[in-house]
Amino acid sequence: MEEKREPLSEMAIERKIQILRNKHMDSEVIALVKSDYEYGLTDDEIGLYLNKSYDIEQMKVLSKCLHKGVSEALLTLLKDSRMAAPKMQTALDYYEKGVPIDAIREVVQKDDTAVNMRRMFDVVLDKLNKAKEQMPQDLEYVKSLVAQMDEVVAKINHQNERYDALNKKLSEIETSKDDEEVRERLVKENQDKDALINSQQNELNKASSTIARLRDDIEKKDKEMKRMGDRIESLEDKIISVATENKKEAESKAEPQESQSVSQADKKMVDTVAVPQNMQAVANGIPVYYQIPVVDGTGNVVQRLPIERSVRKSSNSGVVSLFARLSFKKKSRADIVKLVASGDLVPAQLVQIKSAIEKGLTESQLVELINNNISAEKMKEIIEIAVLENSMAD
Structure with missing residues (x-):
């Protein structure tokens, strides 16, 4: 399914195109790249087919794949197989019709002509259509099975909810007990730390008092030494x-x-x-x-x-x-x-x-x-x- 994209500004697109012109690329390639930029493809997406030794027709098919937003598996299959452009286009057409990617890979690996590829893809489509016709009967059976499964799942979920509520309650009780133990331990640790801080503060006060007294003694001694020095002189x-x-x-x-x-x-x-x-x-x-x-x-x-x-x-x-x-x-x-x-x-x-x-x-x-x-x-x-x-x- 194609998705909405925001293209670059004209000036930005023109700068990128000018780089391609300076590399002397073919005018058809330049026109394709310009249209892709205008559509909104990015440099990485355009780089999937640009400068990869693809011819212009192969580039166009890969560009369509990017425009249509095909799956990464199909894009990689087409890009790496390097089939001719008609084969690539056939694979893309039948992918859009609903042929599974595994069936497309199986057909592509046979490396047959585009006509034979169409015939094989038609066989796959017939089988898919027959399966779809039988699907409504199987669908009713599947729906009943799904309903029964939903009922069982609902009961299981209800039991799970009860178990979850019980576990939550038990966890709260255990957590409350643990929290009480933690609180008591923290209170005791805080008391011990307070006692240690008070003891250290007392020691600090004593040290400060001693320092102040020693400072006074030093000042007195300095004054006495100065007086004695003056007297000696x-x-x-x-x-x-x-x-x-x-x-x-x-x-x-x-x-x-x-x-x-x-x-x-x-x-x-x-x-x-x-x-x-x-x-x-x-x-x-x-x-x-x-x-x-x-x-x-x-x-x-x-x-x-x-x-x-x-x-x-x-x-x-x-x-x-x-x-x-x-x-x-x-x-x-x-x-x-x-x-x-x-x-x-x-x-x-x-x-x-x-x-x-x-x-x-x-x-x-x-x-x-x-x-x-x-x-x-x-x-x-x-x-x-x-x-x-x-x-x-x-």
Whole structure:
């Protein structure tokens, strides 16, 4: 049976036809394809006969089959058998008259002429017609059987409905029981989870309280450390100031002693002179070296001799004793102490100066280190370089 189709637009059809023209297809083929597009056949349907090595007459028969909406079995049979167009047309005609597809396949497989095919199809039609004439008698019998079957089926359906209702009721009871068990289990699980959450919340609150207390303690410690740091810096400044004053005072008291220790014009050298006992101590039990000038007969200073003295503990022994111990072990270190005392060095820089003296840097290296007033970090690196340089020179 032919079905209603929606054809493509004229512009779309023209584009498709132009492609066929560009391929130099026969005009009859183009006309057939155009009519099929206008009827509403799709590209896939037209592709069943197009470009398949069919002649135009075979294409027309296949096109009719598509127009009439024959079964897929007949269309495949005609398409694959590649019969001549008259045979294909004969098969289509008798299919429309009611010849079954199996009978058509049996006749087509014999590969006979179109005339003989018609004769065989006529025989099949006669048998079909006779069967139809006898069908009314059989139809009544069939109807009675169908009625009896319907009655049996109705009873079976009724019983099935009762069984279904019973099964549904039983399922509801079982489901209700299962739901109650599930509900009780879920309630218990929720209670356990609530208890766990409460416990974790208590632990979290304790942890938060501890963190807050520790944060306060850290802030207090930071403030205390800052206060102590400020106090240490203040004390260091005071100690450095006192050390400078004590050093100046010690030098001023040492000058008369030096003048008394020098011999007269013809004396070349002098013995070690004891330091007066009333001289103020600058270190806690640490030997302090003082320098006494030695002059020749003309009064010129030829060298300075160190004089050692151990002094008792004093209230300003910290940084003063450090400078005394580090600065006066050699006769030429007095100038280093002066540079340190007069310079604007911070405690970290003083620590690096101490380290430089302990590592044996020369006087010129120490003077350069103090005069340039570089940071403690750079001092440390420069001291390491100087130590390496001195070891290589040795």
